[in-house]
């Protein structure tokens with residue numbers, strides 16, 4: 001397992017695109033994230049391909065379903081040998097407890113980290129309110145993260161904007177995984193709650209999830225190394 005704090009989000013349509021990029025990377029410099037797009041296209045074989053190359057893989061499928069289904073899905077995901085997997089905290093306490101039980105039943109030597117998404121980093125306060133949530137956005141993140149800790153999960157996905165609040169409330173060992181990372185002068189794309197890589201770590205993020213600023217850069221390896229030199 002590498003101690004890199006950067007998780008490169010491999011949001012590609014085909015396995016070969018991801019493999020071409022990863023062939024130029026090094027597992028000591030970054031971890032990898034496989035999300036819905038790539039997993040749907042390439043499946044478990046791609047996870048095995050990268051774990052055989054000694055990469056830590058975060059399987060970002062954000063399970064959100066009835067407890068029994070999420071439990072079985074988490075067990076199956078853990079059996080793939082991933083380093084981290086996740087569910088949506090808004091699935092509720094019984095669903096998250098079932099997720100943890102599913103991971104505990106997996107037939108593996110090292111259990112993955114199990115975390116829960118609080119409020120997507122693409123969302124702002126107005127979008128949250130449009131869903132009928134009356135709390136302000138940081139309060140909603142804190143409530144969902146508190147529920148996640150109560151369910152016995154290892155941490156949450158949140159914006160680094162909420163990292164220092166969560167660190168104070170839930171302790172330094174509660175894992176904070178932060179997408180919405182944007183180096184200075186890079187495009188926001190569809191992200192709303194963005195933070196630069198160095199600032200995210202200063203605020204208490206444990207891991208930085210970075211996709212397009214690396215994968216869509218003219219030279220992704222240069223982009224990754226530039227970020228690594230800045231943090």
Ligand SMILES: O=c1ccn([C@@H]2O[C@H](COP(=O)(O)O)[C@@H](O)[C@H]2O)c(=O)[nH]1
Pocket residue numbers: 009011035117119120121122157158179180181189191209210211212213
């Ligand atoms: O709240 C969330 C949860 C997950 N993501 C995922 O992270 C990456 C971010 O990619 P960028 O290209 O750096 O925006 C992407 O795979 C999302 O599915 C997130 O952005 N926010």
